[in-house]
Amino acid sequence: MISKSGILASQPYFYKYCRQKQPEMNALSIRNLRKTYKNGFEALKGIDLDVKAGDFFALLGPNGAGKSTTIGIVSSLVRKTSGTVEVFGHDLDKEREAAKRCIGLVPQEVNFNQFEKVLDIVVNQAGYYGIRRKEALQRAEECLTQLSLWDKRNSVSRHLSGGMKRRLMIARALVHSPKLLILDEPTAGVDIEIRRSMWEFLRKINQEGTTIILTTHYLEEAENLCRHIAIINHGHIVEHNAMADLLRKLHTNRYILELRNPAPFAPTVEGYQLEPLEDHTLAVDVPMDLGLHGLLDQLAAQGMEVVSLRNAANRLEQLFIDLVENQRIDPARKTA
């Protein structure tokens, strides 16, 4: 296992710099973080963000919102303009080495040497964290096996498929057993089967104690995996909440109903907005406070039997679009 229960437990050296997990400790704490690029573009306009230790956290936002800049600053790939970042209580400026030991990063783009062998990439990464070669080989074997890449250990990395390259980057990020794993769109462009297996793997390491921060464009992925969420837009955090609380903000859900027989007329049910789509299909907006029971009963009373129903859109997606649409105008300018 790559977990604390396995090889980490036998290697206290690894956690030398990472303070022991405390129940209310923040894995990540960001205060008034600002980033202005050389061309004058203000990517972050003073964001605050807290991620609790052990959390599975989603950082969402449209393209160019500031997600990757935030992750870049936390992982020391982007220089901040001002503000503070703490990782498990270690200030990234004052305790740089200690903070960095706690972080593992899976970037958006492939960033390993395409001419190196799979095993060398993972073993070298362990070496950068001061892990002796013998132990690095053992850890690499465990990580690569968990991600089904051990058979490919002697392959040159450029010959791997897209999904394998993603898994290799996860293995590399985990080889030093970070307490905080940051994944920047890890499942972009991989097929659904690999995506599901990655979800399973990420859930497992999160249950074993690794804090995970995930950015993704697949909102279904965030809704399925994450317990807390922040939405960033135009360099501002526009939402920072528990996933369940956020979803409760939805006032209506849109469903698609399949009818056994074609609807003889456009049905109307008080409190619900119904829209015929095809002969056998209706779309309906269901207010959260009314629920589905009344609707199904009243349709049955009108002689329309519902044989199946499904969500018209992912719930989080609906909320995300609402939030981003509301922020379409830069909030800084809105308040100006």
Add this chain to the structure above:
Amino acid sequence: MHHLIAFKTILFKEIHRFVRIWPQTILPSAITTSLYFLIFGTLIGGRVGPMAGMSYMDYIVPGVILMSVITNAYGNVVASFYSTKFQRNIEELLISPIPNWIILAGYVGGGIARGLAVGGVVAIVGMFFTDVRPAHPGLIASVFFMTAALFSLAGFINAVYANSFDDISIVPNFVLTPLVYLGGVFYSIELLPELWRKVSLANPILYMVNAFRYGFVGISDVDIRTAFLIIGGSISILVAWSLVLLRRGTGLKT
């Protein structure tokens, strides 16, 4: 201890890289310098006559060895570090807790290792053409090591600023090669007119070549202590410059 492991990881990775592609990294220098020895030393050298009281072949061997050290130390670091930037696997180092000076030491160590490997091969080839043997082995080793370190640092700085593969070939082709050829590898500056002799003294490579030659044959156009001061001073400046670049993240971070 973990810094030492990190240093060894970078160093061995760098050595593994140039050894794996030895037909591109080691063989060409061996062939080129063999041709230098054959053409300039044996064929033309016989007609040139003695230089500074010794055969022309004996005179050029130390300089040719050091020339291969300079070009290979520089070439190794500039190509490797720029490639690391280009493929973005520099991010592996930037996110890790390795101090900047260890990153620098690892790459410079790789450049010195390549200089040592290629210089060693060239020295062995040279021994087939001349009877010259090291007169001052300690001095030879010092100049060898310091020169390799200096040009590894120069290659590192070039790679940090480079934005394209063109940028990593401009300095070697248009700056380094002329300085090497005008640095007294093939002639004594005593042969030059007064003006050009003074101009040559501004070329730092002249001091390295002459100090290295002194280690073999005991003859130099310049003062050896001055040569060490220039090499040591240049190393100090380039180390400071490199560390400032790494701390600022110039060319590496946005």
